[in-house]
Structures are given as structure tokens and as C-alpha cells.
Amino acid sequence: MESDEPETHYSIGEVEELLDDISDDDYRKMILSLEQLNPHRAGCTAEDLYELALDKILKEDRQWPKGVKRHTFIRNVVRSLIWSKVKGKKDGLSQATAIENIDDISDLDLTADLRNDENVISKAVRELMDVFEDDAYIRCIIFNKLKSFKASKIKEICKLTENSYQAAMKKLKRNARQMYPTGIDYWRDGQ
Secondary structure (H helix, E strand, O other), X not given: OOOOOOOOEOOHHHHHHHHHOOOHHHHHHHHXXXXXXXXXXXXXXXXXXXXXXXXXXXXXXXXXXXXXXHHHHHHHHHHHHHHHHHXXXXXXXXXXXXXXXXXXXXXXXXXXXXXXXXXXXXXXXXXXXXXXXXXXXXXXHHHHHHOOOOHHHXXXXXXXXXXXXXXXXXXXXXXXXXXXXXXXOOOOOOO
């Protein structure tokens, strides 16, 4: 019994056709776009994650909704992969703290996620605060991010408009990326 409703996702044949015609230029643009997601925090390169995303798509682990552009869909799959890998590392570290025998944790890479080390985070925050010692708005943002406030609350506390908040965050992240090219745990905006 077939449904009269139109398919909402591409079939595997349609997916293969959509992925077959990726030009070198499209590939380069995609990799540059994926670099913006900071794939290194997942311990991978943008190229590795791109290949993994294509593999997941072709194995139908990820269904491609019709109407979603190729670039957008692949980028979203990669974003999901990064999140899964980062979360997996954090879960591995959480489990490691519960293990009593040090021999039981030999398979875990406890140095892979230094973002959880309070000393490293504290040092990074101090260095960022020093860089922005003359910028009260960015210091206010950093201070309130440490309190885990959402963007809307920070804008209210720091008396920032949406545009000035976004500009300050862009400046903060740009400087943080220059200071820590291999990455620190960038703050996410919860609106």
C-alpha cells in the first residue's frame, strides 16, 4: 500500500546525483565554510568531517529533506558530527572521573579535551580580560558569560543593542581565535 503523500526526503539515487556534481570550487567553498565551525575542537579537520558527512549521507544515516540546499545540508551534518564528537569526549572525561582504578582508564585520552581544565580556562579568561582592559563592553560580556547568562540577559546588563552585542562578540571571538588558534571552548549564544 503506497502513500499518496509526496516524499519529504531525497531517495538514495537522488542523493547520489546531487553529490556527484560537486565541483572543485564548490568543494573549496564547503571546506572554508566548515572551517568556520572550528572542527579542531572535535579532533578532526574540515576535510575529514566533510568525508564523514558524505559517508553518513550515502549510508542513509542522515536523511536529506527536499528543499534544503546541498551546502546547507552538508554543513548541518558536519555541525552535528562536531557536536557528537565533542559531547563524546566530555562524556568520556566524566566517566573517567568515576573510575577508581587508573588501569581502567588507559584507553581514554584524558589530554584530548583540555577545555575542561579549570586552570586552562582561568588563564584564557585572564588573558582575554587583559587584551580588552580598555573595552568595558567586552569585559562585561566575558564576565556575564562566565555566569552562564544568556545573550538577552547580557545585552540588558551591559546596556548593549543587538548590533553592538554582535559586533562585540565578533571582536571577542576573532581575538580569541588569534590567541588560541587550536581552539578554546567558544561561548555559544543562547538567545
